Structures are given as structure tokens and as C-alpha cells.
Amino acid sequence: MHETYQANQTIELISFKLCPFVQRSVITLLHKGIDFNIQYIDLANKPDWFLALSPLGKVPVLKYGEEVLFESAVINEFLDEITADSLMPSDPLQKAKDRAWIEYSSQVLMAQYQVSLAKTPADFDTRLLGLNDKLSRLESLTSEHAYFNGANLALVDTALAPLFTRFAAIKQLFAKDLLADFPRLKALGERLLALPAVQKSVVEDFNQLYAEYLRKGESVLVSA
Ligand SMILES: N[C@@H](CCC(=O)N[C@@H](CS)C(=O)NCC(=O)O)C(=O)O
Incomplete structure (x- = not known):
């Protein structure tokens, strides 16, 4: 576990209720017991603040304090690395x-x-x-x-x-x-x-x- 980034920041996941890629991050957050808020948006009507935040205009986006991450695989590895009991093989x-x-x-x-x-x-x-x-x-x-x-x-x-x-x-x-x-x-x-x-x-x-x-x-x- 990476000591510098323990999950002590406010974490918010920007989501669309039916998105399977967001679901991956929710599973990782829940499984690792990380506190987070979820904010749903309508992908058919993307808010301007979301477009400003999301480089590809896609969910999931994870706000970690002031930082912004995108791409579910990247988000999940980050969440995994800042918490104990890694879900990635070490080899x-x-x-x-x-x-x-x-x-x-x-x-x-x-x-x-x-x-x-x-x-x-x-x-x-x-x-x-x-x-x-x-x-x-x-x-x-x-x-x-x-x-x-x-x-x-x-x-x-x-x-x-x-x-x-x-x-x-x-x-x-x-x-x-x-x-x-x-x-x-x-x-x-x-x-x-x-x-x-x-x-x-x-x-x-x-x-x-x-x-x-x-x-x-x-x-x-x-x-x-
Ligand atoms: N490779 C991305 C895929 C994310 C993705 O395709 N999200 C869809 C919803 S399930 C999206 O936001 N689509 C909006 C759009 O393409 O305009 C990831 O793994 O996070």
C-alpha cells in the first residue's frame, strides 16, 4: 500500500446509472471499503462542468480531493494501490x-x-x-x-x-x-x-x- 495516498481525501465518482465501466469502479470502492460519494449525470445531456472535467467526455471520472482521474482501469489500480490487500498480482x-x-x-x-x-x-x-x-x-x-x-x-x-x-x-x-x-x-x-x-x-x-x-x-x- 502506498503510504502517501491513503484514502483520506474526499472521493467522488461521476457516474451514469447504467454504465458498466463505472460499475467496475464502484465494485472496487465497495470491496476495498473506501468512503465515496457518487454523482449521477445524464450522458445524453452532459453538463458543462462534466465536459470540463472529463477529457474524453466519458464516465467514470474519479475526483480525489482536487485531482481528477479518468479511465476505469486506471482509477481501479489507483484505488487498489492506496489501500491494503492488493487486488493486483505482485508478479x-x-x-x-x-x-x-x-x-x-x-x-x-x-x-x-x-x-x-x-x-x-x-x-x-x-x-x-x-x-x-x-x-x-x-x-x-x-x-x-x-x-x-x-x-x-x-x-x-x-x-x-x-x-x-x-x-x-x-x-x-x-x-x-x-x-x-x-x-x-x-x-x-x-x-x-x-x-x-x-x-x-x-x-x-x-x-x-x-x-x-x-x-x-x-x-x-x-x-x-
Ligand atoms: N475506456 C473507458 C470507457 C468508458 C465509457 O465508454 N463510458 C461510457 C458510458 S458506459 C461513456 O461515458 N460514454 C459517453 C460518450 O461516449 O459520449 C473506461 O474504461 O472508463
Whole structure:
């Protein structure tokens, strides 16, 4: 743990209720027991103060005292480093691999987003092939043990968890089990969704808001 930056500053996370990248940071904050405030914005109507703060105009943004951080993977490593019980492997090679899989998981989240917003059955099927291709690679790497790397929860798990929140919502709302062919990922998802930090990482009416968002986006999931 880095002594200079113990989590004794005011921490505020700028969020959008449905953003999976923000959710990663919320999971990390909650799991590490860090006090923080959350401020929600509407991404369809970004406030000027937010645009001034966020270099890419994206959430999450973390305000740490007067300092501003962006990019969920960077935010999470910072939060991890200023608190005890690191969620990053100490071995340089394993750490580099986890960083690479965190980036990969961002691409999987994007592929999941594309699938969720397909407007026609044909589009849905094409996009699902792309998502499944990415999931197959993850499936073959996922450990049989508790978490992605093995016995210990790591930042790569906090990066993957939002995928499972959305797969669970799709299953519950639209009776589609998109993880049916991926047993190891399914088991990993169940373990992650059982963690209190993951359960509390989204708003209580998440499924309702998610369904509404997909309906507005004319998703085929909603009209099917
Ligand atoms: N690579 C970024 C991705 C963040 C991202 O794409 N956030 C989305 C919401 S989920 C966003 O703010 N989009 C606003 C926009 O692109 O205008 C991260 O990991 O933090």
C-alpha cells in the first residue's frame, strides 16, 4: 500500500446509472471499503462542468480531493494501490496479463452492448457471433477455482463483473441465457454476483432502467 495516498481525501465518482465501466469502479470502492460519494449525470445531456472535467467526455471520472482521474482501469489500480490487500498480482508477468485481460474485458463489454442494442434478429445473430467468439476465449482461460485467476479476487474480476450483471438482467427480463454455452464463465458470474460489493454496485432499479434503455434503443430483445 502506498503510504502517501491513503484514502483520506474526499472521493467522488461521476457516474451514469447504467454504465458498466463505472460499475467496475464502484465494485472496487465497495470491496476495498473506501468512503465515496457518487454523482449521477445524464450522458445524453452532459453538463458543462462534466465536459470540463472529463477529457474524453466519458464516465467514470474519479475526483480525489482536487485531482481528477479518468479511465476505469486506471482509477481501479489507483484505488487498489492506496489501500491494503492488493487486488493486483505482485508478479510482473501476471500483473501485465491481468491488465491485458482487463482491456480485453472492455471489448467484451462493448460487444455485449452491441448485442443488447441490435434492432433486428439478423443483426442480433451476427453480433452474437462476435460476442460468443470473445466469450469462448475467456471461457478457455477462466480458472476452475473461485475467480478468473484462481483462488483470489483480483481487479480483473471487478472488470468482468459488470458483464455478468447484464447477462443476468437479460436472462431475467427476456428469458435469454446468453451464457448457456459457457459453463466456467457462468460459474464465475454466479460467484461474482454473490459478492456484496457486486450486489451493491448498481442502483436498486437497475433491471427496470436497463429494460427502459433497451426499449428506447429499439432493441430486438424488447420487441421479440
Ligand atoms: N475506456 C473507458 C470507457 C468508458 C465509457 O465508454 N463510458 C461510457 C458510458 S458506459 C461513456 O461515458 N460514454 C459517453 C460518450 O461516449 O459520449 C473506461 O474504461 O472508463
